[in-house]
Amino acid sequence: MNGAQALIRTLVDAGVDVCFSNPGTSEMHFVAALDDVPEMRGVLTLFEGVATGAADGYARMAGRPAATLLHLGPGLGNGLANLHNARRGGAPLVNVVGDHARSHKRLDAPLESDIDAVAGTVSGWVRRSLSPADVAGDAAEAVAMAKKAGVATLILPADVSWEDGAEPAEPLHVRPRPHAAPSLIEGIATVLTGEETVLFLGGDVLASPEGQLAAARVAAGTGVRLVAETFPARTARGAGLPDLHRLPYPPEMAMAALKGTKHLVLAGATAPVHFFAYPGMPGHPVPEDCTVHVLSQPGENGVAALEALAELAAPGAEPQVMERETPELPSGPLNPRAMAAVVGALLPEGAIVVDEALTSGAGLTELTSAGPRHDWLSLTGGAIGDGLPMALGAAVACPDRPVIGIQADGSAMYTISALWSYAREQANITTIICDNGSYAILEHELTRVGAASDGERARKLLDLTGPALDFVSIAQGMGVPASRAETAEELAEQLRHALAEPGPHLVVATLR
Template sequence: MNGAHALLHSLVASGVDVCFANPGTSEMHFVAALDGVPEMRAVLTLFEGVATGAADGYGRMADRPAATLLHLGPGLGNGLANLHNARRAGTPLVNVVGDHATFHARYDAPLQSDIAAVAGSVSGWLRHTGSAAEVGADAAAAVAAARAGTIATLVLPADASWSDGGSPSRPHPVPARAAAEPEAIKAAADVLTSGDPCVLLIGGDATRADGLAAANRIAAATGARLLAETFPTRLERGAGVAPVNRLGYAAEQAVHQLRGAAHIVLVGARSPVTFFAYPGKRGDLVPDGCAVHEVVVREGLATDALVDLADLVAPGTSATPAAAARPDLPTGELTVASAAAVVGALLPEGAIVVDEAITSGLGLPGATAGAPRHDWLTLTGGAIGYGLPAATGAAVACPDRPVWCLQADGSAMYTISALWTHAREGLDVTTVVYNNAAYAILRGELLAVGASAPAGAGSRSRSLLDIGGPRLDFVALATGMGVPAERVATAEALAAALTRAGREPGPHLIEAMVPPLVG
């Protein structure tokens, strides 16, 4: 058995049976070996950033890793932005990165690069396989590391792939995730019941239903303000699930939410900071004189910690779930608010929402809070171009659930080729592209950093934040890749398009023409 067959058999034996791929010459023996391992589903993407983002979306919904297949260092580099998002999310993910044959490396061929340096910036586990005999065990070790909530990168030289001597490996033990120490739980309980104003900030796996219920009980019993991290990995929400507000992205909003707190208790969340530095403003959002208490790290067993904490401070208390409620269907020209109301009115039960709507999505949390139960995936690392690929992976992971990708226009263009994979795989993804012809978020940041142009000037600077000349035609882009698409400009038309998409199998795209929230 050659190394490529050993690799595939070992991945499948360890529970990795999906691979999002953009291969090249060094990976051809892996590709050929797929015919002998039918249990592995290979999904072709046209850009590595789609492959890595899809693996992120898959891992968030499947709670187990998918693999990527990437071509040498440049291919890995092309996928780095969405690997950054996956790292910040704690997504289980296995990268298989092809490399030159070991004997070819000395020639410094055109695609030769320092793969380890590139991979090291996003990988919690990294190994360069030495021979076909090592491939199986290395693959099993990679999966075990990934299952603990990290990115594992296995670099596979071409000769290790094509040479004989490989053998499959059984699954390796998965490293235990960090659990909260009893002393940390007791200390948090003491703080929360002290009578001082407290904020309970949760993240990681605590934003699933069980963690939210425990956090809701704690807040009800102690009076603590309950918040989730700004961009959760996977937030379960909707009617029947205990609700939670998210810490604001804008520094002013976050400061308001945290103001007056004497203690911030972190359960699976990082201490709050601004996303960027701003002249004359603090980057640390912790109020002066406020103490921070970490119960368990973000990658740890946050839900378990919250359940234990709730049993201490809120015995006999029940969580209060969100009530079923939907906005009325609006009418008239589309705005950010009316588009959100349409989504809230029509979001189907069991939906997976992949949110990269950015400024056009500011009304979505409120409009969907009482919608039927659903999952919400967010841009954990801030590297845009995540939405369309993550929707790809979520749909592969959960083929029985509708996926709604709510996507800003500028960031859509980073990974627009994901639509081709939606069509090729027949994925049940309905994409709403909010076309406001602007990088509206950057218009806001231009003001926030105090870099706005003086009166009477600024046309050159503003042009760098304007994507309306020429205005992008997402209907043409989608139909050119095999995805049925239509353009809407009114709330009634958006509602009709979403209803039609829900009745028809396969992918759809709706181009929603909205004004920019930041002018």
């Protein structure tokens, strides 16, 4: 058995049976070995950023790693932005990066680069397999470390892949996520009934209905306020769950949301910071006289910690949850809120919503919050271009659930080739492109950082017209049925049709 065969067999035996791929010459023996291990599903993408973003979306929904297959340092570089998002969201992911054969490394071939250094910027674990005898054990460790530390990168030299002498390795045992100590929970319980306290939720707490309900019990029994992190990796939402408000993105609004807080208790989240520095403004929204307490941090069992806290601090308390409610279908011209109302009115049970609407998402979370149960995936690391790939990964992970991608127009172009993979896989994804013809988020940032300008040259760098992007033609050219809506009625009709018909669809919502 050669190294590639042993590697793939080991991955499959450890539960990694999907590989999002954009291979090259160095990875051809891995590609050939897919026929020897048919349990591994290979999903071809036309750009490495789609492969890494899809693996991120898959991991968020499946709760276990997918693999990627990338070509040398440049291929890893092309996938780096969405590996950054995966790292920030704590997604488990096994990143397999091919490299030159060991004998070829010293020749400084044109594609030679320092893969180890680049991989280290986004990986919690990096290993280079040095022989066929090592590769399966390295693969087993990569899966275990991905489950523990997020992105794990295994560098696979071409000759290690093609040489014989390898055997599959047994999966490694991964310890359950640690629980908070009883003394820690007791200490935090003492601050909940005193001064103004916020329970700041993220990670596994938001992904789990049980975690949210435990937090709501604490709030009902103690009077603490619940706030969710701004861009959670995955949030369970809908009727029967508490109405959680996210910490706003704009720094002024985030500071106002936490004003007066004396105790900030972190449950599955890290302490919030602003995305960027702004003149004359602190780097985070936490008041200076606020004490930050850690109930659980990412990687720990936040759900169990909250359930224990609820039993101790709020015994018998009943959580306040939302009754089922959906907005009325709007009429007339489309704007962001009308688009959000259409989505909220037609959202199907069990949907997965992938949100990269950015500035076009006004009202989107509000008008869907009390609808049918669904999951919501957010842009965790701020590197735009993750929405379309994440939807692909979510659809592969959950083929029986409808996926709805709400996608800003500018960021869609970063990874637009994901549509081709949608068509190839016949993924059940409905994409709504929010077409406002601009990088609207940067228009806001231009003012916020104090660099506002009425200059024509500055405005031109944020304008996506001249020529206008024809997403209908782009989608159809990659095999995805597409249409354009200019009114709320047209969007509702086209969204109904897309959701009723299997396979991928794209609807361009013209927002003005």
